[in-house]
Amino acid sequence: MTKTTPPVAARKSHIVSFHGIERNDPYDWLRASNWQEVMQKPETLDPEIRFYLDAENAYFEAAFGSRTAALQDTIYKEIRGRIKEDDSGIPTPDGPYAYNWRMLEGKQYPQIVRTTRQGGAETVLLDCNIEAGEGYFGFADAKHDRSHGFLAWAADRAGSEYYDIVIRDLETGIDSAEVITETAGSYVWSNDSSAIYYTEYDDNHRPYRVRLHTIGTDQASDPIIFEEKDPSFFVGVGRTLSDRFIVINVHNHQTSECWLIDAELGGAPRLVAPRMTDREYDVDERNGLLYIRTNANGAEDYKIVTAPLDNPGIENWTDLVPHQQGVLILDTVLIKNHMLRLERFEGLPRIVVRDLRSNAEETVEFDEQAYSLGMSIGYEFDTSVFRLTYSSPTTPSRTYDVDLVTGTRTLLKEQEIPSGHNPADYETRRLFATASDGEQVPVTVLYRKGTPVDGSAPALLYGYGAYGISMPANFSISALSLVDRGFVYAIAHIRGGMEKGYRWYVQGRREHKTNTFTDFIAAAEMLIETGYTSKGRIVAQGGSAGGMLMGAIANLAPDLWGGILAQVPFVDALNTMLDETLPLTPPEWPEWGNPLASAQDYARIAAYAPYEQVSAQSYPPIFALAGLTDPRVTYWEPAKWVARLRATKTGSAPLYLKTNMGAGHGGASGRFDRLKETAMCYAFALNAVSLEGSFSSN
Numbered sequence: 001m002t003k004t005t006p007p008v009a010a011r012k013s014h015i016v017s018f019h020g021i022e023r024n025d026p027y028d029w030l031r032a033s034n035w036q037e038v039m040q041k042p043e044t045l046d047p048e049i050r051f052y053l054d055a056e057n058a059y060f061e062a063a064f065g066s067r068t069a070a071l072q073d074t075i076y077k078e079i080r081g082r083i084k085e086d087d088s089g090i091p092t093p094d095g096p097y098a099y100n101w102r103m104l105e106g107k108q109y110p111q112i113v114r115t116t117r118q119g120g121a122e123t124v125l126l127d128c129n130i131e132a133g134e135g136y137f138g139f140a141d142a143k144h145d146r147s148h149g150f151l152a153w154a155a156d157r158a159g160s161e162y163y164d165i166v167i168r169d170l171e172t173g174i175d176s177a178e179v180i181t182e183t184a185g186s187y188v189w190s191n192d193s194s195a196i197y198y199t200e201y202d203d204n205h206r207p208y209r210v211r212l213h214t215i216g217t218d219q220a221s222d223p224i225i226f227e228e229k230d231p232s233f234f235v236g237v238g239r240t241l242s243d244r245f246i247v248i249n250v251h252n253h254q255t256s257e258c259w260l261i262d263a264e265l266g267g268a269p270r271l272v273a274p275r276m277t278d279r280e281y282d283v284d285e286r287n288g289l290l291y292i293r294t295n296a297n298g299a300e301d302y303k304i305v306t307a308p309l310d311n312p313g314i315e316n317w318t319d320l321v322p323h324q325q326g327v328l329i330l331d332t333v334l335i336k337n338h339m340l341r342l343e344r345f346e347g348l349p350r351i352v353v354r355d356l357r358s359n360a361e362e363t364v365e366f367d368e369q370a371y372s373l374g375m376s377i378g379y380e381f382d383t384s385v386f387r388l389t390y391s392s393p394t395t396p397s398r399t400y401d402v403d404l405v406t407g408t409r410t411l412l413k414e415q416e417i418p419s420g421h422n423p424a425d426y427e428t429r430r431l432f433a434t435a436s437d438g439e440q441v442p443v444t445v446l447y448r449k450g451t452p453v454d455g456s457a458p459a460l461l462y463g464y465g466a467y468g469i470s471m472p473a474n475f476s477i478s479a480l481s482l483v484d485r486g487f488v489y490a491i492a493h494i495r496g497g498m499e500k501g502y503r504w505y506v507q508g509r510r511e512h513k514t515n516t517f518t519d520f521i522a523a524a525e526m527l528i529e530t531g532y533t534s535k536g537r538i539v540a541q542g543g544s545a546g547g548m549l550m551g552a553i554a555n556l557a558p559d560l561w562g563g564i565l566a567q568v569p570f571v572d573a574l575n576t577m578l579d580e581t582l583p584l585t586p587p588e589w590p591e592w593g594n595p596l597a598s599a600q601d602y603a604r605i606a607a608y609a610p611y612e613q614v615s616a617q618s619y620p621p622i623f624a625l626a627g628l629t630d631p632r633v634t635y636w637e638p639a640k641w642v643a644r645l646r647a648t649k650t651g652s653a654p655l656y657l658k659t660n661m662g663a664g665h666g667g668a669s670g671r672f673d674r675l676k677e678t679a680m681c682y683a684f685a686l687n688a689v690s691l692e693g694s695f696s697s698n
Contacts, residue, residue: 003062005059009030009052009645013026019603022599029049030640030643039629047636056657057658060656060657064623071686075679078480079675082421083418085104085418087102088100091299093117094380095117096116098116098119099144100113103398109127111128128155128246131153138161139154139155141187145193150170154185154187158629159627159629176215182200182201183200191264195214199235204582204583205583206587207236209224225261231355232589234251240283242381245263247259247261252588255590258272276442279296284333285493289308291304291305292305294317298323300325301326303323326345327345335381335383336381336383338384340386342373344498346381349372350363350373352364368395370429371392371395371474373390374682392473392475393474394428396417396423397413397474397475398413401410428446431527432526441493441494441495441519443526446488447488451486451488453530453531455528455533457486457487458487458488459490460482462492462542463516463523465495466516466591467505468496468544469497478675478682487685496516496545513604514603514608516552521560535560538553539564541564543569544633545568546569547570548573550571551566551610552613554610558619562621564619564622567681570643572636572637572640573610574609576634576637578595580596582634584631590690591624611640614641614644615648618651619651622656623684624656625657626660627663
C-alpha cells in the first residue's frame with residue numbers, strides 16, 4: 001500500500017447478539033479498549049489502531065491535502081483577512097472594575113483584561129497565549145471572585161474535556177501551586193472567596209458530582225456536596241445573578257432537577273422540585289422569589305412560573321407568563337426590576353422585556369427575513385441595562401446596550417471586516433421546503449447578488465437537527481469564501497431542532513428521527529426545484545449529530561449530492577447506544593431510544609444508523625473528520641464508517657478520513673488553526689463541484 005492508495009482496514013469477526021438478533025461488526029477492533037486512558041494520554045492508543053489512523057491521514061494528505069494546499073491557503077488567508085485580529089470585547093462592569101477579553105494580532109488565544117470602572121489603562125489578568133504552550137489548549141473560562149483579588153481559570157490540554165482549574169492572585173499575577181485537577185469544567189466561587197464549587201467526572205467521563213475545594217487545602221480532602229447516582233443524568237453547577245444561591249442542575253435531554261445552596265451560609269443543597277420524566281425546569285431568584293422556566297403541565301413551548309423560597313414544590317408554582325402554543329421561551333434573565341426572555345415566534349427570535357413592578361411588556365425584534373438575536377447580562381444584578389447582539393447572513397454582528405429606564409439603545413460595537421464587506425452585495429432569503437408529510441421546513445439562503453438562479457450554481461447545504469438545538473441565521477465570515485465563488489449557502493432548519501417550537505424537536509427524535517433526514521432531503525429538492533442549484537451540485541455539511549444526518553442522507557439519496565462533509569460524525573449510533581460505558585450513552589437514551597432495553601428501539605435505530613446501513617451503491621465524494629480524544633463522538637465512529645464504506649461502496653468517488661491526533665470534539669484549539677480546518681473543508685466542497693480542480697478517482 002502506498003500513500004496514494006486508500007488503506008484497507010482489516011476485518012475481524014466480532015459477533016454480538018441483542019434481542020435474538022445476531023450481528024457481525026468486523027471493524028469493532030478500531031474501538032480502543034482503554035479509551036478512557038487514551039482520552040487523557042493519546043500515546044497509549046493501541047499501535048495497530050494508530051497505524052490505521054495514520055495510514056488514513058497519510059492517504060488524505062497525499063491524495064487531497066497536498067494537492068489542494070494552495071487553494072486551502074488562499075481560502076485560509078481570505079477568511080483570516082475578514083478577522084480583526086487585534087480585536088476586543090466590550091468592557092463589562094462589576095463593582096470597581098470592568099472586565100473584558102482581547103485578541104492580539106497574530107495570536108491564537110485571548111487575553112483576559114480589566115480596567116477600573118471608569119476606564120483607563122488595561123491590566124492583563126491572564127494571557128492564554130503564554131499559558132497555551134505548543135500543544136492543544138482548550139481554554140474553558142476565567143472567573144474572578146467577588147473580592148476581585150483572585151482569578152480561577154480552567155483549561156484542557158488534551159481535547160478530552162478534562163479541565164484543570166488554576167487560582168491566580170491578581171495582586172501579584174502569580175498562580176498558586178495548588179491546582180484543582182481533572183474537573184468537568186463547571187465551577188463557581190463561593191461568595192466569601194474562600195472556596196470553589198466544581199464538578200467532576202465518573203469513570204466513564206460523565207459529570208456526576210459536585211465537590212467544594214477550600215483554597216489552601218488538599219484536593220483529596222474536598223467534601224462531596226452532591227452526587228448523582230443515575231448515570232443517565234449530568235450535573236452542572238452555577239449561581240443566580242443575585243448571588244444569593246449556588247445552583248446545582250441535574251439533567252438529561254428531557255428531564256431536569258435543581259438544587260439550591262445558600263451562597264452566603266453554604267450548607268447542604270435543597271431540592272426545588274423532584275425530577276419527573278419529561279419535565280424540565282431551570283431556576284433564578286429575585287427578592288426572595290424563585291422564577292422558573294418550565295414545560296410542566298403540558299406547557300410544550302415553556303412558561304414562566306414563580307414559587308416561594310420556603311416551599312418551592314410544583315404545587316406552589318404560579319403562572320407569571322402562561323404557556324402560548326407556538327411561542328417558544330428559550331431563555332430568561334432576571335435583573336433588579338426586570339425580566340428578559342428570549343423567544344422564538346414563527347421561526348424568528350425576539351426579546352420580550354417585562355417590568356416586574358408594573359408587569360408592562362415591550363418586545364424587541366427586527367425586520368429582516370432571517371436573523372439571529374442574543375441577549376446577555378454582565379456580572380451585576382442591580383442594573384437597568386442589558387446587552388443585545390444582532391446579526392444576519394448579510395449583516396455582521398452588532399452589539400447594543402439597551403437602557404430599560406431611558407429606553408435608549410446604544411451601539412457599542414459593530415463587527416469589523418478588515419478586508420471589506422458590503423451587505424448590499426448579498427441576498428438573504430427565507431424559503432420553505434415541503435416535507436414528505438406536508439410540514440413546511442424553513443431554509444435560510446445566502447448568495448451574492450448576480451448569482452444565477454437557473455440551476456447552474458453549486459450549493460452548500462448545512463444541517464444539524466438534534467437535541468432541540470436551533471441553527472441561527474447569523475453572519476459567517478467563512479461562508480463568504482464559498483458565496484463569493486458563486487455558491488448558494490443554505491441552512492436547513494430541520495426537525496430535531498426547535499426552530500418552530502418544541503414540537504419541531506419532538507418530531508425529530510426517537511420514533512420520529514427519520515423526519516430529520518427526509519426534511520434535509522426535502523430542503524435540497526426545494527433548492528433544485530426553485531433553481532438555486534441542481535442535482536449533484538449540492539455539498540451537504542453537518543457535524544456531530546449533524547454528522548449522523550450526513551451518513552443517513554448519503555445512504556438514502558446518494559445521487560443528490562456533489563459531496564458530503566461529515567465532521568466528528570455520530571454515525572455508529574446503534575453500537576454507541578448499546579455501550580452503556582460510553583460517556584453520553586445513558587444520558588442520550590431519551591433522545592434516541594434505549595436499544596439495550598427495547599427491541600423496538602433496537603430495530604428502529606438499526607434501520608437508520610449510517611454505519612449499519614452502508615450498502616453496495618455508488619456514494620458521492622465523502623470527507624470525514626475525527627478527533628482522537630473526542631469524548632462525545634469517539635474517533636472510532638468515523639473510522640469504522642469509512643472502513644465499511646471503503647469495503648462496500650461501488651463507484652470511484654473519493655473517500656477521505658482525517659483524524660486530528662491531538663484534539664477532540666471541537667477540532668483544533670487555536671482560532672487560526674480552526675480556520676485552516678474550515679479552509680480544508682471548503683477546498684473539498686469546491687473540488688466536489690469542480691469549481692477549483694477536481695477529484696482524482698480512487
